[in-house]
Amino acid sequence: MNTYPRRAHFDYFRSLQNPMLGVTVDVDVTALQAFCKAEGCSFYLAFMRCAARAANGVPQLRQRIRDGGIVEYDVCGTSHVELRADGTYGYCTLHHDRPFREYLEYAEAERLRCREAASIEEDDDVEGLYFITSLPWLRYTQLIQPTAGGDESNPRISWGKYAADCRDRLMMPVTLLANHALVDGLQVAQFYRNLDGEIADIVLEIDRQHAP
Numbered sequence: 001m002n003t004y005p006r007r008a009h010f011d012y013f014r015s016l017q018n019p020m021l022g023v024t025v026d027v028d029v030t031a032l033q034a035f036c037k038a039e040g041c042s043f044y045l046a047f048m049r050c051a052a053r054a055a056n057g058v059p060q061l062r063q064r065i066r067d068g069g070i071v072e073y074d075v076c077g078t079s080h081v082e083l084r085a086d087g088t089y090g091y092c093t094l095h096h097d098r099p100f101r102e103y104l105e106y107a108e109a110e111r112l113r114c115r116e117a118a119s120i121e122e123d124d125d126v127e128g129l130y131f132i133t134s135l136p137w138l139r140y141t142q143l144i145q146p147t148a149g150g151d152e153s154n155p156r157i158s159w160g161k162y163a164a165d166c167r168d169r170l171m172m173p174v175t176l177l178a179n180h181a182l183v184d185g186l187q188v189a190q191f192y193r194n195l196d197g198e199i200a201d202i203v204l205e206i207d208r209q210h211a212p
Helices: 007-014 030-039 043-056 100-116 185-210
Strands: 020-028 063-066 069-072 077-083 089-094 129-135 156-160 170-179
Touching (some): 020 185, 043 129, 043 156, 043 185
Antiparallel strands (some): 020 170, 063 069, 156 170
16 A cells, blocks of 8 residues: 555545446447347347446555555456335345357356345355445436445446437446545546447357357
């Protein structure tokens, strides 16, 4: 920590009661929605994969505060809410390093397993996860999420309902919440740039798999 260039910023934001930095941006998901419709695959799972891979491309989003210092994961998975038939929910952990088709099969199986389980406990190393929330019923412009405070530093990624704008582009509100002791606006902007790239890359990945 003595050579960490953001040490003063780190100490300052850790001293605040609420050190979380949150931004909501409209993301163009026109191509992804059309792709998922044509391929008959889950938009929810496809976008989650894009979001996780976009976050993993930003080292600061893979960092966590531990014992007054910083640890950095090589790659982080996700924990998302999975609704059950009785109106309750559980948490489902996914990893996003598989090829797209293989990922979809694995993710659907994990979602089913978590919906049938009775536990609310996480089934993985919670520190190394991104927390995922979706509000597909609402098109929102900002979102406030609960946090435990203190040194909690798991980034949270959320999205709402997409809708067509005046150009007939499908725009979806996407929120990134991160601990400002680790993450600045520069890294937040990088996440959204990465997200645009990951959305474009899914189509290219499938095209390559279909090539002779």
